Amino acid sequence: MDAPALEIDRVSHAFGKRRALDDVSLTVPAGRFVALLGPNGAGKTTLFSLATRLYTTREGRVRIFGHDLAREPSAALAELGVVFQSRTLDLDLSVRQNLAYHAALHGLAGRPARARIVHLLALVGLGERADEKVRTLSGGQARRVEIARALIHRPRLLLLDEATVGLDLESRSAIVAIVRRLVEEERLAVLWATHIFDEVRADDEIYVLDKGRIIAHGTAGEVTGAHLARPKPEDMPSGATAALEAAFRAMIAARAEDAA
Numbered sequence: 001m002d003a004p005a006l007e008i009d010r011v012s013h014a015f016g017k018r019r020a021l022d023d024v025s026l027t028v029p030a031g032r033f034v035a036l037l038g039p040n041g042a043g044k045t046t047l048f049s050l051a052t053r054l055y056t057t058r059e060g061r062v063r064i065f066g067h068d069l070a071r072e073p074s075a076a077l078a079e080l081g082v083v084f085q086s087r088t089l090d091l092d093l094s095v096r097q098n099l100a101y102h103a104a105l106h107g108l109a110g111r112p113a114r115a116r117i118v119h120l121l122a123l124v125g126l127g128e129r130a131d132e133k134v135r136t137l138s139g140g141q142a143r144r145v146e147i148a149r150a151l152i153h154r155p156r157l158l159l160l161d162e163a164t165v166g167l168d169l170e171s172r173s174a175i176v177a178i179v180r181r182l183v184e185e186e187r188l189a190v191l192w193a194t195h196i197f198d199e200v201r202a203d204d205e206i207y208v209l210d211k212g213r214i215i216a217h218g219t220a221g222e223v224t225g226a227h228l229a230r231p232k233p234e235d236m237p238s239g240a241t242a243a244l245e246a247a248f249r250a251m252i253a254a255r256a257e258d259a260a
């Protein structure tokens with residue numbers, strides 16, 4: 001059996017006195033889509049920064065396909081692709097140039113690099129825009145280039161931090177569909193961080209992060225059921241997305257009451 005794509009094992013992280021992550025554990029199995037749901041400030045970006053070794057993990061362990069990130073960083077990071085929340089493409093280079101530059105950083109050049117770029121741009125539906133400057137693309141298209149770029153070295157795990165933030169509904173749906181297809185067809189493992197409920201399906205495995213702690217884990221359907229046991233009639237949600245959102249609000253409210 002494959003080692004899990006990602007194991008976050010009892011990880012904590014503080015910025016000075018502010019504890020951004022507190023004893024967080026989560027697992028993304030190989031070839032699976034897992035969502036990390038949390039409001040702004042929950043700690044999602046901090047978790048991504050630790051999983052990509054931007055920050056050093058001082059408490060707890062991160063393993064990628066069984067490779068300990070602290071002890072075997074090269075082997076671990078070779079399996080990892082990441083799309084950060086903030087945009088990082090060079091706007092004045094073409095789509096192809098952006099990808100070629102990134103390929104070179106991974107030691108991929110010449111014909112194999114060119115072929116990989118063509119393949120990935122087709123995968124994200126941008127084959128025809130390869131020679132246009134990134135500046136001419138829409139926000140959603142630029143995000144799709146970032147997904148292609150993150151996959152250039154054939155990682156088996158992709159982390160996406162609020163990849164659809166600021167995009168219109170149509171662009172968001174296109175990106176979610178591309179990522180889900182990569183999971184189904186290419187057996188890519190994905191950790192999808194979001195605070196947008198309609199990106200999560202009832203049968204998706206989710207972790208709910210709030211104020212640095214995992215407060216719920218299960219399928220979205222299970223989490224919704226557990227936290228909406230006694231909904232008030234006026235709160236009865238009309239669909240799966242609304243149900244998850246209502247459950248989420250119930251959890252956060254319960255935690256706020258406990259803290260008071």
Ligand SMILES: Nc1ncnc2c1ncn2[C@@H]1O[C@H](COP(=O)(O)OP(=O)(O)OP(=O)(O)O)[C@@H](O)[C@H]1O
Nearest residue numbers: 015018020038039040041042043044045046047162
């Ligand atoms: N570099 C930093 N220095 C100090 N505090 C930080 C730093 N980065 C994050 N924090 C704090 O850590 C907590 C978690 O922030 P983080 O950015 O990880 O959350 P998030 O879930 O990604 O939210 P968002 O979606 O708004 O980015 C917040 O209280 C934030 O203010």
